Amino acid sequence: MRTIRIGSGAGYSGDRIEPAVELAEKGDIHYLVFECLGERTVALAQQARMKNPDSGYDPLLEERIRAVLPTCASKGIKIVTNMGAANPVAAARKTAEIARSLGLASLKIAAIIGDDVLDACKDGDLKIMELDGTIKQLGNRLLSANAYLGAEPIAEALSGGADVVITGRASDPALFLATMIHAFGWAMDDWNLLGQGTVAGHLLECAGQITGGYFADPGYKDIPDLARLGFPIGEVGEDGSLVITKVAGSGGAVTAQTCKEQLLYEVHDPTKYIQPDVVADFSQVKVEEIAPNRVRVSGGRGTAHTGTLKVSVGYVDSCIGEGQISYAGPGAVARGRLALDIVRERLKLTGVAASELRFDLIGVDSLHGTNLAAHANEPYEVRIRVTGRTENLREAVRIGNEVETLYTNGPAAGGGVFKSARDVVAVASVLLPRELAGPRVHFVGM
């Protein structure tokens, strides 16, 4: 039976670089996938593109591509990534330029376009899932609308001979599923195979989160050598069989436990993990350690895809102002609480226009609120944090300023003020009839 080995080279845009180099050099892989596109990244990248038409792709693209391209080219490893963000064509051109500069001008670079569905969404005036109202009601606050594309155009690009495929918004598991569809010729209506392939993609998409990252808990769940965490490899057979492993000698661990945690990561109803290509069913999945750092995952299934694609809509939401200051030693918590009371009253007295305010005592109740923190011991030091939502930056700045004035006007011995004010680009979702998105493959640099 034919088997492919797929390496996962990044789990988010800022992820470590050298684990991907290790995968390319020592992983004996056929494909290297970089998942780098967070929920609101495309909206932020769209803002960058509006200022400069040649930008709008992942800022680390050059560093990542340069680090792995020579090895990938010499070994024939194909690269798939969503680092195109809001401008996959510019990202592909940049990649072609990097390839030429490395003496690799013969590489074929493809961009996947068509995820930008802003016009179709406006025309349809679609309902926003998280908010009351439709997309038109966002008015000029609307920045971007990008559909989560499926695996098909990526597989088409690979079949067209692409050495590097760069997408914008695409479903994260689909980046991986595409390599399986291309390698094995899986039918796009073989729902059980697509479901099991989605299990593989889902397990791999967060890179280090299945090899021991986001997992260690000393004394309960110990993981060796997290500073040298190895990124995962999926060994996928043409029948959908799957083993998760990593480069021998790298840090971290692949165990049944790490695989189970990642299987349910960001999953709601496990029988309906909705993807562009399939509705995957994780409920019958089995996880089995077959050797050290080798875990077999089987039983993923699927049913037909829905008639819609999820679209991530980026919009200008509000502004957030923030201020922090620390107190320590005897009475630290009491002084922190006094400081919060003072700022609360000051924001009222001076009429700061905030639609939402939050007062936290970091070290006591900032993560889980006052109920869960009620029986905790008193810490040696605390940090107060005041945040508020405002309509404009001028108001947001006033929140941090009020915290700063605690230096000379607040409780004794407050130190280490930090303040910030920022615009908030948020995302919401709409569902677009799938025939309204028209993904296409675009080869560059030849």
Place this chain on the structure above:
Amino acid sequence: MKLREIAHSRTGDKGNTSNISVIAYHEKHYPLLREQVTSARVRAHFAGVVEGEVVRYELPNIAALNFVMTQTLGGGVTRSLALDAHGKSLSSALLDLEIEDDLSA
């Protein structure tokens, strides 16, 4: 004993919804999880954190439960005022849940 002694856990986020897995270290403890880690108890444990509902899904093949908690992440990860906007630290809070183990093997 604490839930932490028999189960491990991971939090994920989508918009304003958080999901927390609770996975038995040993299959024999799965019935205990099913009996005692109910959606009502999880809802009560996270009073003041979860504003919406808590739905529980069962995965007997991997001896795990999955809790989906709506209106939990300060209006959504991308706009929340919270320090931990993703709610990544919530799994540790759930492992502090008290479990009665007198009937287990």
